[in-house]
Amino acid sequence: MSGPLDLTFAEARKAMKAGEISPSELTRAYVEAAEQGRGLNAYVLETPEIALVRAKASDDRMVKGEAGALEGLPLGVKDLFCTTGVRTTACSKILGDFTPPYESHVTDLMRRAGAVMLGKLNNDEFAMGSANETSCFGPPVNPWRRSGSDAKMVAGGSSGGSAAAVAAKLCLGATATDTGGSIRQPAAFTGTVGIKPTYGRCSRWGIVAFASSLDQAGPIARDVRDAAIMLGAMAGHDPRDSTSVDRAVPDYEAAVGRSVKGLRIGLPREYRVDGMPAEIDALWTRGAEALKAAGAEIVDISLPHTKYALPAYYIVAPAEASSNLARYDGVRYGARVPGRDITEMYENTRAAGFGPEVRRRIMIGAYVLSAGYYDAYYVRAQQVRTLIKRDFETVFADGVDAILTPATPSAAFGIGEKADASPVEMYLNDVFTVTVNMAGLPGIAVPAGLSSEGLPLALQLVGRPFDEETLFAAGSVIEQAAGGPISPERWW
Amino acid sequence: MNAPSKTPASSKLIAGATGDWELVIGLEIHAQVTSEAKLFSGSSTAFGASPNSHVSLVDAAMPGMLPVLNHECVRQAIRTGLGVNARINLQSTFDRKNYFYPDLPQGYQISQFKSPIVGEGEVVVDLGEGESVTVGIERIHLEQDAGKSIHDQDPKSSFVDLNRSGVALMEIVSKPDLRSSDEAKAYVQKLRTILRYIGSCDGDMEKGNLRADVNVSVRRPGDPFGTRCEIKNVNSIRFIGQAIEVEARRQIEILEDGGSIDQETRLFDPGKGETRAMRSKEEAHDYRYFPDPDLLPLVVEQAEVDALKAALPELPDEKKARFIRDYGVTAYDAMVLTLERESADFFEAVAKGRDAKLAANWVINELFGRLNKQGVGIEDSPLSADQLGGLVDLVTEGVISGKIAKDLFEILWSEGGDPRALVESRGLRQVTDTGAIEKVVDEVIAANPDKVEQARAKPTLIGWFVGQVMKASGGKANPQAVNDILKAKLGI
Numbered sequence: 012m013s014g015p016l017d018l019t020f021a022e023a024r025k026a027m028k029a030g031e032i033s034p035s036e037l038t039r040a041y042v043e044a045a046e047q048g049r050g051l052n053a054y055v056l057e058t059p060e061i062a063l064v065r066a067k068a069s070d071d072r073m074v075k076g077e078a079g080a081l082e083g084l085p086l087g088v089k090d091l092f093c094t095t096g097v098r099t100t101a102c103s104k105i106l107g108d109f110t111p112p113y114e115s116h117v118t119d120l121m122r123r124a125g126a127v128m129l130g131k132l133n134n135d136e137f138a139m140g141s142a143n144e145t146s147c148f149g150p151p152v153n154p155w156r157r158s159g160s161d162a163k164m165v166a167g168g169s170s171g172g173s174a175a176a177v178a179a180k181l182c183l184g185a186t187a188t189d190t191g192g193s194i195r196q197p198a199a200f201t202g203t204v205g206i207k208p209t210y211g212r213c214s215r216w217g218i219v220a221f222a223s224s225l226d227q228a229g230p231i232a233r234d235v236r237d238a239a240i241m242l243g244a245m246a247g248h249d250p251r252d253s254t255s256v257d258r259a260v261p262d263y264e265a266a267v268g269r270s271v272k273g274l275r276i277g278l279p280r281e282y283r284v285d286g287m288p289a290e291i292d293a294l295w296t297r298g299a300e301a302l303k304a305a306g307a308e309i310v311d312i313s314l315p316h317t318k319y320a321l322p323a324y325y326i327v328a329p330a331e332a333s334s335n336l337a338r339y340d341g342v343r344y345g346a347r348v349p350g351r352d353i354t355e356m357y358e359n360t361r362a363a364g365f366g367p368e369v370r371r372r373i374m375i376g377a378y379v380l381s382a383g384y385y386d387a388y389y390v391r392a393q394q395v396r397t398l399i400k401r402d403f404e405t406v407f408a409d410g411v412d413a414i415l416t417p418a419t420p421s422a423a424f425g426i427g428e429k430a431d432a433s434p435v436e437m438y439l440n441d442v443f444t445v446t447v448n449m450a451g452l453p454g455i456a457v458p459a460g461l462s463s464e465g466l467p468l469a470l471q472l473v474g475r476p477f478d479e480e481t482l483f484a485a486g487s488v489i490e491q492a493a494g495g496p497i498s499p500e501r502w503w
Numbered sequence: 504m505n506a507p508s509k510t511p512a513s514s515k516l517i518a519g520a521t522g523d524w525e526l527v528i529g530l531e532i533h534a535q536v537t538s539e540a541k542l543f544s545g546s547s548t549a550f551g552a553s554p555n556s557h558v559s560l561v562d563a564a565m566p567g568m569l570p571v572l573n574h575e576c577v578r579q580a581i582r583t584g585l586g587v588n589a590r591i592n593l594q595s596t597f598d599r600k601n602y603f604y605p606d607l608p609q610g611y612q613i614s615q616f617k618s619p620i621v622g623e624g625e626v627v628v629d630l631g632e633g634e635s636v637t638v639g640i641e642r643i644h645l646e647q648d649a650g651k652s653i654h655d656q657d658p659k660s661s662f663v664d665l666n667r668s669g670v671a672l673m674e675i676v677s678k679p680d681l682r683s684s685d686e687a688k689a690y691v692q693k694l695r696t697i698l699r700y701i702g703s704c705d706g707d708m709e710k711g712n713l714r715a716d717v718n719v720s721v722r723r724p725g726d727p728f729g730t731r732c733e734i735k736n737v738n739s740i741r742f743i744g745q746a747i748e749v750e751a752r753r754q755i756e757i758l759e760d761g762g763s764i765d766q767e768t769r770l771f772d773p774g775k776g777e778t779r780a781m782r783s784k785e786e787a788h789d790y791r792y793f794p795d796p797d798l799l800p801l802v803v804e805q806a807e808v809d810a811l812k813a814a815l816p817e818l819p820d821e822k823k824a825r826f827i828r829d830y831g832v833t834a835y836d837a838m839v840l841t842l843e844r845e846s847a848d849f850f851e852a853v854a855k856g857r858d859a860k861l862a863a864n865w866v867i868n869e870l871f872g873r874l875n876k877q878g879v880g881i882e883d884s885p886l887s888a889d890q891l892g893g894l895v896d897l898v899t900e901g902v903i904s905g906k907i908a909k910d911l912f913e914i915l916w917s918e919g920g921d922p923r924a925l926v927e928s929r930g931l932r933q934v935t936d937t938g939a940i941e942k943v944v945d946e947v948i949a950a951n952p953d954k955v956e957q958a959r960a961k962p963t964l965i966g967w968f969v970g971q972v973m974k975a976s977g978g979k980a981n982p983q984a985v986n987d988i989l990k991a992k993l994g995i
Contacts, residue, residue, distance in 0.1 A: 101566070
């Protein structure tokens with residue numbers, strides 16, 4: 012029994028072109044699904060009126076044969092993207108009801124390509140978290156559950172709302188951002204496809220900043236092809252972001268299904284971490300075998316500085332965040348808690364406005380940048396970052412085309428299950444993904460199977476700078492070998 | 504850094520109760536860059552607009568906004584660097600200086616901390632009477648100005664005007680090479696002249712477009728540097744001199760009483776003629792500098808530096824040397840004439856094809872004297888270079904005497920007109936007709952027989968007769984002719 016919600020965007024696009032379904036009809040189905048899926052807490056703001064108006068305009072363009080690349084795509088937008096006239100909070104109390112008079116470059120491109128915004132999606136506060144449990148709106152719920160259990164699972168973070176909404180078919184695709192794994196880890200936890208493109212591929216203009224040198228936007232989608240279509244519309248040079256790269260955007264969709272014959276795929280030995288579940292190890296091996304069967308050559312490689320990536324990341328990212336979040340001071344916009352003087356107003360506003368994890372990272376960041384500690388922490392972390400980058404460069408120079416790793420060290424865990432865990436234990440979720448941000452490389456998470464408990468597991472492919480195409484080609488091999496896109500059984 | 508760097512001239516020493524003290528001064532000049540747009544946004548830099556009317560999304564530090572470097576400001580900094588014979592750094596970086604203040608929307612100032620665009624240079628400062636001092640430039644860097652906090656319009660709240668927020672400043676840091684308040688004043692004057700020649704800063708101190716942080720310490724001649732205090736934000740050359748004097752006195756008094764100087768930031772109060780502590784070293788901010796991850800390193804091509812150098816106008820030192828060489832004016836006159844580019848141009852227009860020394864006298868003594876008295880700038884001079892040149896011509900040709908020329912100057916100043924035509928219409932022409940002069944001389948001799956006797960005994964009395972004749976001729980008689988005829992008639 013399949014309905015409009017079961018179509019991937021590529022399929023829906025075909026149906027819309029054939030006149031079998033209109034953008035408005037598709038949008039209405041998703042508006043309804045979003046309403047019915049409120050229990051998942053994926054949306055923090057639904058914008059059905061905007062969606063229907065835009066869908067109507069899409070109908071017209073479709074009829075006139077003026078369809079854009081994302082025409083009629085019912086899209087969810089992570090609440091980190093500023094959207095004109097639509098509340099944008101980064102899921103932090105400190106932004107209050109902040110409603111930007113401007114649209115992020117990425118969502119603007121998507122809108123121009125015909126995408127229809129359904130609403131704003133949940134995320135960890137300021138994208139800081141790996142389970143989406145730091146959101147001021149509470150965590151979104153993973154539509155996947157352990158076999159035979161009613162326990163609610165986390166959707167991953169920070170783009171948990173995006174991942175949950177795509178997996179539960181509350182939108183057809185979603186924007187997300189990735190600073191240390193925030194696209195790939197939630198995609199892995201929800202059986203969806205998420206790609207973090209090369210740093211500089213998408214403009215950061217209009218996206219609430221977490222860590223500027225690491226943040227990148229990317230899509231979370233139903234399958235590899237949809238991810239490729241969406242990224243094609245999100246990427247592109249923007250002179251308003253000095254780190255955005257002026258480089259033509261290739262036809263990513265054309266890379267999906269492209270042969271991987273002769274590609275050299277590296278398996279880094281350092282990613283075989285202690286205590287990694289056997290089923291993840293097995294998943295990794297199966298992925299490698301699938302690529303081998305498709306004609307790729309599998310080689311063992313070494314990325315010797317991998318073990319320093321996570322500690323270095325948790326210096327660099329908080330350092331930048333501590334400075335990026337200084338603008339939330341209660342003076343010009345967002346929430347303000349009065350005080351007797353300006354200092355007390357700052358203190359009251361920021362104490363009330365930021366949640367504990369954000370406060371922790373601001374403090375870590377301020378500490379590692381402070382006089383007397385800067386060289387020991389920040390400078391060393393940047394040196395480590397250079398070494399990590401060099402590890403990858405060496406491997407790519409040796410002829411490796413892409414690197415295959417597990418996406419996460421485990422499947423999704425229960426909401427609140429790690430409440431007593433130390434922050435560091437939570438940070439370990441990013442162990443396979445942060446290296447990619449530190450090196451500025453593209454990385455994709457593709458579902459590759461289910462855990463013994465029936466939860467999605469994913470593999471990650473890491474590519475050369477600006478070679479997202481190889482990731483789409485190899486990713487689609489993994490996807491096919493695993494039996495194609497997977498969906499949870501509906502229970503909500 | 505602690506070694507005494509110069510031999511003190513004894514005239515610069517300050518006499519204390521227990522012996523002589525030497526002043527050591529270094530200056531950080533903040534010069535507003537002349538540019539249409541701000542350093543990192545497209546907002547206008549125009550002065551005097553209504554509050555918060557020149558504020559872009561970037562200037563207000565809205566979420567997700569990013570800085571984009573205005574390259575014209577870079578060019579201005581390079582020109583300035585070339586103007587002080589400094590090394591231009593082809594690669595430099597922007598850092599964030601983090602602190603909270605309501606007129607600092609980002610919560611950090613983007614500045615150049617580690618690698619500034621301009622490195623070491625030097626400025627030769629004339630001190631008059633053939634004396635000069637070479638002042639080392641440590642560095643010049645680009646940074647953002649802050650907004651303005653207004654505390655006096657409401658009893659309970661402060662207002663913030665962000666028009667200035669993000670405007671480009673050059674911070675020009677001198678070495679501690681200055682040894683007296685006069686040297687410091689002359690240095691600021693010279694730097695201001697250079698900036699105005701180059702057109703990189705208008706030097707308008709009243710608008711705060713040029714202001715100084717003054718570092719002052721004292722030591723016994725030959726001793727290492729003493730502890731310095733920094734006097735913040737002094738906004739006139741006169742106040743810079745006063746601030747240095749009172750601060751030096753304060754420090755000497757403390758030291759002579761057996762005390763020690765605390766390194767601290769102080770404010771100069773011109774009304775009370777004293778400096779006051781702002782904050783001590785212990786309370787000093789930890790600015791947590793780190794490279795701004797939103798901006799790439801600033802790379803400048805040598806070719807661009809060369810082109811900017813080739814296009815630089817003639818600078819004050821070159822111009823001064825040329826004036827001495829080509830016009831034969833004194834070093835002092837050349838210095839005065841080249842203080843402002845416009846004045847120098849005016850002088851050259853007057854001097855062209857004329858007696859340059861005479862032209863210099865008229866420009867400096869009459870015109871500049873009058874302009875200064877009236878507080879009028881050369882650009883608003885009621886007399887054009889053509890008019891003054893015409894006047895000089897009339898003097899040179901002997902058509903009018905120097906005294907009449909001064910009267911003519913007055914007429915030109917207040918009424919305008921063509922000098923030659925005025926001489927005719929007002930009957931100012933010098934009488935060179937010896938017959939006419941003889942007649943007057945005879946009358947004067949006849950009326951003063953006693954003086955004639957005396958003059959024959961004491962020839963210097965001829966001056967009295969010259970005066971009488973000039974008076975009787977209404978100043979129009981040619982003084983040389985009067986002198987000659989008198990000598991002949993009196994037989995001396």
